[in-house]
Amino acid sequence: xxxxxQPSEVTAxxxxxxxxxxxxxxxxxxGLSWYQQHDGGAPTFLSYNALDGLEETGRFSSFLSRSDSYxxxxxxxxxxxxxxxxxxxxxxxxxxxxxxxxxTKLSVKP
Amino acid sequence: KAGVTxxxxxxxxxxxxxxxxxxxxxxxxxxxxxxxxxxxxxxxFLFEYFSETQRNKGNFPGRFSGRQFSNxxxxxxxxxxxxxxxxLYLCASRKDRGLSYEQYFGPGTRLTVT
Numbered sequence: 001x002x003x004x005x006q007p008s009e010v011t012a013x014x015x016x017x018x019x020x021x022x023x024x025x026x027x028x029x030x031g032l033s034w035y036q037q038h039d040g041g042a043p044t045f046l047s048y049n050a051l052d053g054l055e056e057t058g059r060f061s062s063f064l065s066r067s068d069s070y071x072x073x074x075x076x077x078x079x080x081x082x083x084x085x086x087x088x089x090x091x092x093x094x095x096x097x098x099x100x101x102x103x104t105k106l107s108v109k110p
Numbered sequence: 111k112a113g114v115t116x117x118x119x120x121x122x123x124x125x126x127x128x129x130x131x132x133x134x135x136x137x138x139x140x141x142x143x144x145x146x147x148x149x150x151x152x153x154x155f156l157f158e159y160f161s162e163t164q165r166n167k168g169n170f171p172g173r174f175s176g177r178q179f180s181n182x183x184x185x186x187x188x189x190x191x192x193x194x195x196x197x198l199y200l201c202a203s204r205k206d207r208g209l210s211y212e213q214y215f216g217p218g219t220r221l222t223v224t
Contacts, residue, residue: 002202012124020201031111041217042114042200042215042216042217042218043153043200043202043215044215045212045213045214048212078208087152087153089153095166095167096167097158097166098143098154098155100153100154100155101152102152103152103153
């Protein structure tokens with residue numbers, strides 16, 4: 001089967017750096033992506049890694065290691081508005097469906 | 111460019127009834143996917159439509175169905191509603207079916223089954 005594991009909750013202070021890990025198990029792996037969802041809002045796309053390494057987009061970076069079936073989202077210079085749930089997702093399996101992790105709720109404290 | 115729109119935003123139905131939800135993708139986007147989001151199960155893939163054809167289907171019973179029209183607008187239908195169908199139903203559109211993960215989600219329809 002396919003599964004993704006990520007921590008359920010993370011707390012950090014404003015200005016700090018936080019890393020949200022994601023491990024996955026799937027056949028036919030096509031890449032790892034990250035989405036952000038604020039309470040009551042829709043998920044919004046953050047990043048996509050198809051190859052090993054680090055992708056940087058402003059304060060956010062995403063890393064992938066295909067040999068370890070592992071990736072992470074790194075958020076720097078945390079701001080209060082970064083308080084949200086973060087989901088990793090992989091497209092895999094025989095049909096290439098997009099499978100989401102259960103999400104990590106990030107709380108940024110002043 | 112207008113985003114993905116979903117109607118209605120909120121819906122209350124009774125067990126045993128059926129419901130139809132609507133999704134209008136971003137102009138020019140031909141792929142529409144539907145997801146169910148619940149606190150316990152998270153985001154679960156329902157199905158994907160592209161050019162009026164269902165391309166992928168998740169692990170949901172046959173009570174869940176959908177369709178896509180020639181203008182790429184999509185509807186999903188749930189028949190014989192059960193209490194467990196209470197969820198946020200999200201649709202997402204993307205330009206085509208390549209491996210790009212950049213999907214754009216709508217605000218969702220909050221369905222409550224009583």
